[in-house]
Amino acid sequence: MTRVWILPVLLLLTGVLAAAGRAADGARGGAALLLLLFAALAAATSPLVFPRSIGAAEARRRSAADGRPVVYWRPGCAYCLRLRARLGVRGRRAHWVDIWRDPEGAAAVREATGGDETVPTVVVAGRAYVNPAPGWVRERL
Incomplete structure (x- = not known):
């Protein structure tokens, strides 16, 4: 059951970490864009779209x-x-x-x-x- 959520959770965590790095550099717009991109990828690979x-x-x-x-x-x-x-x-x-x-x-x-x-x-x-x-x-x- 939890195996189906591994990829979406990893994508979301990667997005959070990448966005945090961009935000720390002062690029808040880029951070928000990265977070949205990885959240969309996580949603698309989750079982929720089926x-x-x-x-x-x-x-x-x-x-x-x-x-x-x-x-x-x-x-x-x-x-x-x-x-x-x-x-x-x-x-x-x-x-x-x-x-x-x-x-x-x-x-x-x-x-x-x-x-x-x-x-x-x-x-x-x-x-x-x-x-x-x-x-x-x-x-x-």
Whole structure:
């Protein structure tokens, strides 16, 4: 659980330290800009930008019922963040499974990718697609 917050917290602490150094040199505007930049990076890499994750079994059940894709992801993954950002509001329609929180989801990704935990892995109608184009996923939503 705490592993997902390591990168965002490190980014925020780095920003605070860098901003403090700039502020000590008298560059308050630069310090504020650095702090905002690192805070934005911390927010973007946190699990907060993704819809609430559900378990893999529940995601498969829901997908079978409504036909929506299941997206396996993990915090800190730049490709997952790119997919989430490009899907926009529509992204909430997919069923999101955090593979760091759900061992069954991680196992499903390893099975689909030949042993790797490559994410995002999107499952549509029982077929897995590794790192698909965001436009393609948007069409399936």
